[in-house]
Amino acid sequence: MRRPRVLVRAFAAGRATLRGGEAHHLRDVLRLRPGTEVEAFDGRGSEARARVVSVSKDAVVLQIDRPEARGVEPPIALTLAVSLLKGDKLAEVVRKGTELGVVRFRLFGCRRADVPTLSPAKLQRFRRVAEEAAKQSRRSLAPDVVEPTDVGEIPLDGAALLAAPQARTSVREALAGPSPDALTLITGPEGGLEPSEIEALQARGAVPVRLGPRILRAETAPVALAAAVLLPDAL
Amino acid sequence: MRRPRVLVRAFAAGRATLRGGEAHHLRDVLRLRPGTEVEAFDGRGSEARARVVSVSKDAVVLQIDRPEARGVEPPIALTLAVSLLKGDKLAEVVRKGTELGVVRFRLFGCRRADVPTLSPAKLQRFRRVAEEAAKQSRRSLAPDVVEPTDVGEIPLDGAALLAAPQARTSVREALAGPSPDALTLITGPEGGLEPSEIEALQARGAVPVRLGPRILRAETAPVALAAAVLLPDAL
Numbered sequence: 169m170r171r172p173r174v175l176v177r178a179f180a181a182g183r184a185t186l187r188g189g190e191a192h193h194l195r196d197v198l199r200l201r202p203g204t205e206v207e208a209f210d211g212r213g214s215e216a217r218a219r220v221v222s223v224s225k226d227a228v229v230l231q232i233d234r235p236e237a238r239g240v241e242p243p244i245a246l247t248l249a250v251s252l253l254k255g256d257k258l259a260e261v262v263r264k265g266t267e268l269g270v271v272r273f274r275l276f277g278c279r280r281a282d283v284p285t286l287s288p289a290k291l292q293r294f295r296r297v298a299e300e301a302a303k304q305s306r307r308s309l310a311p312d313v314v315e316p317t318d319v320g321e322i323p324l325d326g327a328a329l330l331a332a333p334q335a336r337t338s339v340r341e342a343l344a345g346p347s348p349d350a351l352t353l354i355t356g357p358e359g360g361l362e363p364s365e366i367e368a369l370q371a372r373g374a375v376p377v378r379l380g381p382r383i384l385r386a387e388t389a390p391v392a393l394a395a396a397v398l399l400p401d402a403l
Numbered sequence: 404m405r406r407p408r409v410l411v412r413a414f415a416a417g418r419a420t421l422r423g424g425e426a427h428h429l430r431d432v433l434r435l436r437p438g439t440e441v442e443a444f445d446g447r448g449s450e451a452r453a454r455v456v457s458v459s460k461d462a463v464v465l466q467i468d469r470p471e472a473r474g475v476e477p478p479i480a481l482t483l484a485v486s487l488l489k490g491d492k493l494a495e496v497v498r499k500g501t502e503l504g505v506v507r508f509r510l511f512g513c514r515r516a517d518v519p520t521l522s523p524a525k526l527q528r529f530r531r532v533a534e535e536a537a538k539q540s541r542r543s544l545a546p547d548v549v550e551p552t553d554v555g556e557i558p559l560d561g562a563a564l565l566a567a568p569q570a571r572t573s574v575r576e577a578l579a580g581p582s583p584d585a586l587t588l589i590t591g592p593e594g595g596l597e598p599s600e601i602e603a604l605q606a607r608g609a610v611p612v613r614l615g616p617r618i619l620r621a622e623t624a625p626v627a628l629a630a631a632v633l634l635p636d637a638l
Binding site for chain 1: 410
């Protein structure tokens with residue numbers, strides 16, 4: 169299980185006593201009890217393991233380990249597998265996905281893809297977009313943009329969810345339970361993946377999830393899915 | 404409490420017996436019991452109230468009311484309150500927010516906003532973008548794009564969350580418990596809202612939420628927040 173993250177503004181190794189709103193949050197919202205292991209962070213790039221020592225009406229006391237500089241990578245290694253789209257749509261997916269914390273983009277061809285292939289120049293451009301967006305969003309690593317493969321050959325990193333209009337499972341249901349370390353989100357072209365392509369991905373373990381009755385454009389769906397996975401906890 | 408939504412492929416008023424994967428989903432994933440009221444939908448635009456009659460190892464039986472044509476509006480009326488941004492950034496926010504199911508955009512000026520005002524021509528353009536995106540995403544209603552006000556005077560429709568880098572509460576924590584009927588998500592300009600502006604919104608009931616250690620651009624944050632609220636359940 170993931171340790172709860174708690175914000176501790178005055179940050180140093182040793183005992184820390186939290187009062188007021190901070191104590192309220194730990195005690196009444198996170199419902200921490202003595203002995204619980206937590207991840208303390210200061211919101212400015214430092215974090216440390218910590219343990220709840222005591223909980224009372226006025227204060228929560230933590231024992232904090234040595235703080236360490238923290239990367240800004242999310243705890244879940246998220247891959248977006250996106251079908252080839254025309255124009256500049258994939259650059260937008262790469263830019264926004266990078267801001268949100270995606271670690272890898274896998275492009276793929278499929279029967280209804282907008283375009284059949286990707287020029288080496290365009291792949292290079294997407295890699296530059298990933299590097300620039302990583303810098304602007306203060307990430308330590310630029311995500312990888314992998315050369316396109318056919319939809320049948322996309323490597324599935326970790327658990328895999330597949331956007332499918334007729335799916336009965338919601339994203340929340342598909343992700344209930346312990347968070348996976350790695351997750352691949354697969355989205356198709358404007359006309360969707362073909363049923364046989366969906367079945368082949370399911371046979372390899374991908375879980376179809378619904379995105380609701382509104383139609384998302386092919387460049388919106390991957391970014392929205394990434395946000396739905398990464399933003400609620402914002403770690 | 405919101406009724407669980409269940410997909411029923413053969414859709415008619417009266418008794419419906421679900422077997423196999425559908426029965427498994429209702430029994431073991433949604434953990435429905437006899438008497439539970441549910442919302443049945445067929446994934447093609449019809450829905451009906453229904454009640455679980457019986458649950459067994461082989462089958463789940465539902466009593467289904469008269470099906471009705473269904474809109475595609477989400478059950479939560481979501482407003483995006485977004486600071487004035489330069490160039491075409493707001494058009495992008497309106498387009499993607501509309502696809503995701505936002506019902507209203509409130510634009511606002513603030514001390515660090517990119518631009519001080521919005522021309523009537525540009526407001527008209529955003530309204531056309533909302534109409535076009537509503538049609539493309541098959542929504543019945545185009546969202547409203549309201550004339551800009553100052554940040555101090557944004558009406559807060561329903562509960563309100565405010566994107567704030569130093570906030571300790573996550574979106575998941577802020578939305579724990581029963582879903583509100585209406586929700587306003589507030590995001591600032593590239594440089595953020597000023598502390599006094601944040602305090603004034605808090606005083607009016609807006610809850611600051613963190614968006615994580617990665618920096619989202621001002622046009623990405625509102626869309627990502629809307630996706631984080633609407634997409635996990637995709638209703």
